[in-house]
Amino acid sequence: MIHEQSATERLYTVLASIPRAKVVTYGQLAQLAGMPGRARWVGQVLKQLPSDTTLPWFKVINAQGKISFPPGSDAAERQAQKLRDDGVEVSEHLRIDLRQYQLASLS
DNA sequence: CGACTGACCAGAT
C-alpha cells in the first residue's frame, strides 16, 4: 500500500535517521524534509513534540551553531547534556562546531 | 482584517 508521507512525517523520518554525534540546523532539516526555506516551520513542529518523544529533537540547532533556547534555561541545559551524551562537544556557551558535527551534504 | 510572535536564516552594514 503506497502512502504519501506528509511533510511532518518526512521531518520525523529524516530526524530519526541522523547519525550519532551529528547535528542538523533548522534550515537544513527543512530542506531535507522537502520544505526549503521553512526553518520556522521546523521549530513549530519540534515545539509540539510530546515530552516523552523518542525522536532526537536535541540534534536540531540553529544556523549560528548554537542551541536555540535561552542560555541558562533548563531546556538549554537538557539539550546540551543530550548532545554530549550523543558525542557532540558543546561549549559552556551552548556552542557547537558545525564544521565538525553538522550532517554533511549541505553547507 | 491588521499586528505581533516565534526552538529560523542569509545578506548587508
Place this chain on the structure above:
DNA sequence: TATCTGGCCAGTC
C-alpha cells in the same frame, strides 16, 4: 562582533 532588514509562515489576539 553586533544590528538591522527582509524573507518565511502558522498561530494568536
